[in-house]
Amino acid sequence: MKIKEIIVVEGKDDTAKIKQAVEADTIETNGSAVNDRTIALIKHAKLKRGVIIFTDPDYPGQRIRNIISNAVPGCKHAFLTKAEAKAKHDKGIGIEHATVEAIRLALSNVYELYEGEEIGLSKEDLIHFGLIGGPKAKDRRERLGEILQIGYTNGKQLLKRLSMFDISKQQFVDAMEQILQEENDGD
Template sequence: MIKEVIVVEGKSDTIAIKRAVEADTIETNGSAIGEEVLRRIALAQERRGVIIFTDPDHAGERIRKIVGRHVPGCKHAFLPQEKAFYKGDIGIENASPEAIRQALSELRTETSDATGEIAWEDLMEAGLIVHPDAANRRLLMGKLLGIGYANGKQFYKRCTSFRISKAEFDKALREMERQTGGV
């Protein structure tokens, strides 16, 4: 049984989570999260801890930001898009139990006193911003670092708020270069 309560978007996500692990969930019912749901999430964080596990898409990212802003200190689970894709639909409900367990085993905790070691220049030098293939490079680095895909500014924010170390970043960068042939 997972101690923390997992925040998901809807019923289908809860079903997929329960196929993979024994856990309690709170459903946001989409990106129009009401105050009552946010209060329940805050209470869960206070008593048991919270894992935010939303779809790897724009709406999921919006929910992740709203919950994270209202309930600080949550843990985050990220599922790569290709593991959540089925017949044109992206969502946790499409992921295999193994993919869900993998994402839940690689949790990241956001901190409010983000003073990470990664500088904006590190992202530029790594070709993660201001590069013709920056989006694809961020996609792969996000997987390797376990922080999911994000645009340049959000990727930088995740590196700092999840306290990605320079050593961790450099190791993922070397692996990315190995996988892409240094392109």
């Protein structure tokens, strides 16, 4: 599988793992202190070939994703779940720990941020499905992020993330029905 866009990752281990999974070029941020030179390189890459931001599913990875998204609008995004990025024998989480299959799947489900029309979802929809303010809210948000391939987000950011990735009300409802069915099957 060859990727046209340049993939932005956090470090050398991520690059090595990406290259095991797909044929692609990468730009490494070398941690969460994304400097002006790196931002300029990402801007140039976006103009020439497009960019996919593919950072670890943890707080520093999300921080890097936000810094780049704000500085270079219009990038595409790929996500792994924490479970897919968890190291087998230690507590580390990162792209470098994911399987080749998980990386290929994430890169085949790339999202482009979209901040245009209203998606028809409201805070009331989130409350109705128990995504905020309930005992299972965090688990449901995590599962929703997995199903929709948009990554995990807290309750305050969920509506914005759904809108940014142009998730339709029907996609949202279908995913929530799946989650509720899984919960019922588990009881």
